[in-house]
Amino acid sequence: MCLAVPAKITSKDDSGQGTADHMGSEVKVNLVLVPQAKRGDWVIIHAGFAISVMNAREARETLRLFKELAATQDEGA
Amino acid sequence: MTKISLEVGSGGRLMREFIAGRIVRAFRDPLLRELGDAALLPGGLAFTTDSYVVDPLFFPGGDIGRLAVNGTVNDLVVSGAKPRFLSLALILEEGLEGDILDRVIRSIRSAAAKAGVRIVTGDTKVVRRGQGDKIYINTAGVGASIGRPCLGKIRRGDKIILTGTLGDHSLAVMLARGDFGLTSKVRSDCAPLLFLLPLWTRGAKWMRDVTRGGLATVLFELAERLPYPVLIEEDRVPLSRPVRSASELLGIDPLYMACEGKAVIVAPAAGADDFLRRLRAHPLGRKAAIIGEVQGRVGRPGELLLRTAAGGLRLLEPLTSELLPRIC
Amino acid sequence: MKELRDPKALHGLLRDIRERVGKLGRRPGPRLMEVCGTHTMALFKSGLTPLLAEAGVDMVSGPGCPVCITPNATHEAAIAILTGVEGATLAAFGDMTRVPTRKGSLQTVVPARDSRLRIVYSPEEAVEEAKRDPARQVVFFGAGFETTIPAIAFTVRRAAAEGLGNFSVLPALWLVPPALRAVLEAKEVAVDGFIYPGHVSAVIGAEPYEFVARDFGVPGAIAGFEPGDILLAVRSVLDQMAERKPRVALEYSRAIDPAGNPVARAMMTEIFEPFDACWRGLGTIPASGLRFRKKFAGFDAGPRFGLGEAATERDLAGCRCGDVLRGIIQPEKCPLFRKTCRPDSPLGPCMVSYEGSCLIHFKYGPGLRPVS
Numbered sequence: 001m002c003l004a005v006p007a008k009i010t011s012k013d014d015s016g017q018g019t020a021d022h023m024g025s026e027v028k029v030n031l032v033l034v035p036q037a038k039r040g041d042w043v044i045i046h047a048g049f050a051i052s053v054m055n056a057r058e059a060r061e062t063l064r065l066f067k068e069l070a071a072t073q074d075e076g077a
Numbered sequence: 078m079t080k081i082s083l084e085v086g087s088g089g090r091l092m093r094e095f096i097a098g099r100i101v102r103a104f105r106d107p108l109l110r111e112l113g114d115a116a117l118l119p120g121g122l123a124f125t126t127d128s129y130v131v132d133p134l135f136f137p138g139g140d141i142g143r144l145a146v147n148g149t150v151n152d153l154v155v156s157g158a159k160p161r162f163l164s165l166a167l168i169l170e171e172g173l174e175g176d177i178l179d180r181v182i183r184s185i186r187s188a189a190a191k192a193g194v195r196i197v198t199g200d201t202k203v204v205r206r207g208q209g210d211k212i213y214i215n216t217a218g219v220g221a222s223i224g225r226p227c228l229g230k231i232r233r234g235d236k237i238i239l240t241g242t243l244g245d246h247s248l249a250v251m252l253a254r255g256d257f258g259l260t261s262k263v264r265s266d267c268a269p270l271l272f273l274l275p276l277w278t279r280g281a282k283w284m285r286d287v288t289r290g291g292l293a294t295v296l297f298e299l300a301e302r303l304p305y306p307v308l309i310e311e312d313r314v315p316l317s318r319p320v321r322s323a324s325e326l327l328g329i330d331p332l333y334m335a336c337e338g339k340a341v342i343v344a345p346a347a348g349a350d351d352f353l354r355r356l357r358a359h360p361l362g363r364k365a366a367i368i369g370e371v372q373g374r375v376g377r378p379g380e381l382l383l384r385t386a387a388g389g390l391r392l393l394e395p396l397t398s399e400l401l402p403r404i405c
Numbered sequence: 406m407k408e409l410r411d412p413k414a415l416h417g418l419l420r421d422i423r424e425r426v427g428k429l430g431r432r433p434g435p436r437l438m439e440v441c442g443t444h445t446m447a448l449f450k451s452g453l454t455p456l457l458a459e460a461g462v463d464m465v466s467g468p469g470c471p472v473c474i475t476p477n478a479t480h481e482a483a484i485a486i487l488t489g490v491e492g493a494t495l496a497a498f499g500d501m502t503r504v505p506t507r508k509g510s511l512q513t514v515v516p517a518r519d520s521r522l523r524i525v526y527s528p529e530e531a532v533e534e535a536k537r538d539p540a541r542q543v544v545f546f547g548a549g550f551e552t553t554i555p556a557i558a559f560t561v562r563r564a565a566a567e568g569l570g571n572f573s574v575l576p577a578l579w580l581v582p583p584a585l586r587a588v589l590e591a592k593e594v595a596v597d598g599f600i601y602p603g604h605v606s607a608v609i610g611a612e613p614y615e616f617v618a619r620d621f622g623v624p625g626a627i628a629g630f631e632p633g634d635i636l637l638a639v640r641s642v643l644d645q646m647a648e649r650k651p652r653v654a655l656e657y658s659r660a661i662d663p664a665g666n667p668v669a670r671a672m673m674t675e676i677f678e679p680f681d682a683c684w685r686g687l688g689t690i691p692a693s694g695l696r697f698r699k700k701f702a703g704f705d706a707g708p709r710f711g712l713g714e715a716a717t718e719r720d721l722a723g724c725r726c727g728d729v730l731r732g733i734i735q736p737e738k739c740p741l742f743r744k745t746c747r748p749d750s751p752l753g754p755c756m757v758s759y760e761g762s763c764l765i766h767f768k769y770g771p772g773l774r775p776v777s
Contacts, residue, residue: 002443002469002552002604002630003328006406006660023322028258030529033555033669044607044660045326047498047549048258048527049556052607052666059659062409066633069414082513084749091749257526327526328759387632388412389452391769 004046006054009039020045089290089396093298114285115156117222123158125149126217134177134211136253138245138264141214142184144337147269148288149218150192154270155284155340157277158220160192165199165216170209181212192269194218224277228302231282236349237307237369238342240273240362241266243292244320244334257327263319268338272359276342276352283343290396291333295341297381297395306376309369309393312386332383333396343371409633410451418636419460425643426461434461436595437642438588438732440581441602442470442760443630449769451632462639465594468584468730469602471548472500472758474684475577477721480504480754482712483546483575484514490542490710492519496531497546499524500758505721505751511546528553528574532560535572544706548577552604554695555669558676561697561704575706576696578677581605582613583693584684589621591687594732598642599625600635603657608673610665614653624651629660676701685754686727724753729762736763743767 007020007027016032020043030049031037042059043050084091101110108116115125129145146163153160165185169178189196249265251257273284285295292314300307316324316331324331338361344352349367356362376382381393408414426434439445445466448454454464468474484506487495495511502511502522511522525531528545535543547557557574564572581602588594601614606627617623624645628638634657641654655663673695682694697705706712724746725739736742736755746752748764755761 002441002550002602004552004604004607005325022326024318025259025261025322025326027260027326030527030556030559032559033666033672035668044604046552046604047556048529049559051552051555051604051669052661054660055658055662062659063406066408066411066414069417070408070411071413073413073417089749090747258530383452385450385452386410386412387415387451387453387456389454389456391449391452394768 002046004044004051006042007045008042009037009050012037012039020050087289087396089294113156113226114152115158115218115220117156117225121222123153123156123220123222124217125152125156126215127152128213128215130210130213131250132210133250133253134181136250136265138249139267139337140181140184141212142181143188143267145214145216146185146188146192146194147267147337149216150194151270151286151338151340153218153220154273155226155286156220156222157224157226158222159274160194160218160220160271162197162219163189163194163216164218165196166214167199167201168209168213168215169201169203170211171203171206173211178212188269192271223274224281226283228283228299231303231305231343231371232346233305233371233373234346235282235371236344236346236367237296237309237371238344238349238352238356239287239292239314239339239366239368240270240342240356241339241364242315242317242320243287243336243339244324244331245317246337247291247334248320248323252323259323259326261319261323263317263323266336266338268361270338270340270361272356272361273340273342275355276344279351280345280348281342281352282345284340287336287339287341289335291331291335292341293332293381293393294395297393299341299343300381301379303371304378305371305373306378306380306382307369308372308375308382308384310384313366313368315364315366332393406631409629409631411633415453415632415636418633418640419456421640422457422462422636422643423460425640425647429643429646434463435597435643435646436463436465437598437600437639438465438467438594438596439600439635440467440469440585441605442466442473442758442762443604444469444600444602444628444635445762445765446760447630447632447635449765453632453635457639462643465596465732466729466762467588467732468684468687469550469581470730470755470758470760470762471550471553471577471579472504473726473730473754473761474579474686475501475504475548475754476683476685477504477506479575479577480511481506481508482707484508484511485712486544486575486706486710487511487516487520487522488514489517490520491517492540493517493542493544494521494523494531494534495544495546496523496525496528496534498526498548500760501546501548503751503757504754505757507721528557528560532564532569532572535564535569536567539569539571541571543572544710545572545574546577547574550579550581550602550605551608551673552602554578554677555608555666555672558672561676561701562672564704565701573704573706573709576677578695579682579684580679580693580695582609582616583690584687585614585617587687587690587693588732589617589623591731596623596732597646598623600638600642601625601627601653603627603629603634603661606657606665607661608666608669610661611653611655611663612665618651618653622651624654626654626656627661629657684730686730721752726753726755726763729755736766739763
């Protein structure tokens with residue numbers, strides 16, 4: 001029901017149709033629900049539609065958090 | 078069941094029950110009951126057959142003709158036999174374009190040459206327009222046994238080797254139908270597995286090619302016949318990037334996706350590293366990996382377990398139903 | 406995003422969770438409800454459920470599977486279209502097509518002359534077929550929560566704008582927050598906290614869940630779908646329990662805006678309006694479903710094909726999907742589970758849907774301990 005994946009917009013036309021790259025696969029995506037999104041943005045795609053634009057800063061923050069969590073385990077802390 | 082549903086052909090439990098209940102029971106033949114990929118005949122011959130109804134006929138990395146040769150060749154290889162001769166039966170739909178048929182036949186010829194097999198007998202039928210989907214092919218194959226799969230020889234500590242990445246064929250065919258608005262570089266892995274033959278004289282205990290139902294189904298069928306549990310490590314299973322991507326986008330599990338050029342091998346514990354080295358030396362085996370083992374530390378006899386990438390442990394069930402279109 | 410699957414990081418989070426459970430010192434331990442079927446699947450597939458149980462957290466599944474909660478009467482309406490209307494395409498998401506009704510499932514019934522069932526990944530595939538083939542009736546069996554509803558709404562809007570009179574939607578549209586209210590008010594399951602659906606929240610934001618904390622005092626966290634996301638959310642809920650400060654924590658900020666997606670919401674409200682919908686298992690819940698507004702009612706497949714109002718539930722005999730959906734029983738407690746109700750012979754939608762609790766429990770098992 002909530003199956004959705006992050007992908008990077010590779011093209012966008014005036015009607016809101018576009019394509020996005022997900023790990024090397026190119027997927028058709030309808031961008032009409034995220035009119036502010038542009039080429040190069042990462043979006044969350046569900047059932048062929050982008051439903052939200054990802055926040056790069058928050059993504060980096062999350063990855064940093066998890067790297068720290070993994071490192072703490074290594075130290076046996 | 079009174080009417081045959083599509084699921085009977087899916088490779089899952091319904092198909093197994095259909096075969097056991099209707100086919101095996103009708104013929105009461107001890108060789109048939111083995112339900113191996115090929116029948117091991119007295120006198121050192123192996124004999125197998127398969128039918129091919131893939132849609133579409135042509136897809137990246139292959140076509141129905143190439144499948145029809147390699148699928149049957151591989152059934153012989155994993156049964157311990159060097160493939161020698163094939164029969165070729167064609168059921169053609171009225172109105173089929175002549176050059177499509179020529180393309181398929183050229184492909185069959187080329188695949189047969191690569192696999193070192195001769196097409197020595199065959200048949201052609203034509204059915205009315207609408208009563209067959211362009212081309213259906215059946216091939217039967219005969220080979221000379223050089224080794225023999227033997228479940229009874231499998232021991233704790235034996236390793237499970239997968240010869241390469243999962244699901245490429247399945248994905249290539251699905252996308253070739255133009256569904257899902259998805260394009261990728263994936264190509265079917267349709268190929269002959271002849272490079273596995275030398276392993277039979279080096280102690281290989283059992284092999285199966287990973288077709289309909291996928292890895293999980295094939296391993297489930299192995300595990301349930303063993304007095305030990307089988308454990309697979311999820312993070313050791315090789316996957317190509319397109320299959321990883323599509324599985325997330327479409328929600329399909331690669332453990333259930335069919336291949337047409339990959340096999341699982343049960344290798345003796347001491348010889349597993351040598352097997353791996355030999356496999357990886359071949360272009361078709363570069364991604365071969367030891368993905369698990371027959372063991373006794375976790376699980377109960379006959380169970381198939383998966384240690385997930387997250388470190389959890391769960392049972393792997395066989396495929397029960399298939400929503401996907403015809404892929405082999 | 407592989408960092409969110411790193412076993413070491415997950416181990417660290419599980420250790421944090423175990424510590425917090427210990428400090429809470431409750432018997433029985435905390436019970437959290439994950440609302441969304443995709444979360445249920447993620448938990449089981451990654452093997453996290455038994456690891457969480459070992460850490461002291463009991464997870465129970467909520468009614469977050471749109472296939473499961475759509476009553477059989479609606480499935481039968483789809484079947485009536487496929488078998489009764491000639492020259493039609495009935496397009497649907499895969500799971501919807503295997504739900505067993507007394508008439509069979511969409512997969513097993515014989516379509517009317519020239520009609521066919523088509524499994525699609527996006528509702529756009531359906532409206533595009535309608536455009537390519539104006540002579541054909543194309544009906545999209547539209548089931549989903551707020552994640553999917555804006556996409557379905559868009560296809561109706563597009564059909565209206567492009568004059569695609571041969572397109573219609575059979576709606577099965579459900580809203581999450583009213584269902585949460587119904588679960589809380591029913592008091593059938595003691596829930597100490599919620600894991601909220603990340604992608605529904607991408608559309609509706611955090612505000613619609615505020616009432617859970619404010620009026621019922623129950624903490625919750627919006628979670629993404631990687632194993633790390635879910636554990637982060639569980640840890641957050643436990644923190645809220647310790648602080649006795651229930652709120653709606655945002656643990657998926659890389660993907661969603663706390664205010665949600667106003668464009669998507671506007672798309673939904675342009676085409677649809679809320680009504681008191683009847684959910685399998687939970688019964689009628691006020692303002693919990695969406696139906697066509699009068700302006701777009703011409704695209705509603707129900708009246709177009711003369712289908713009556715969905716009457717009673719008409720589940721198959723013995724099926725306890727309703728109780729599973731309410732969180733009252735685990736699938737293992739249904740007498741049909743694994744015996745007569747199995748994925749290849751399902752008796753209810755919870756065994757059909759990829760996000761149905763029963764299928765998930767069947768495929769991924771209750772989890773294992775090492776043999777000593």
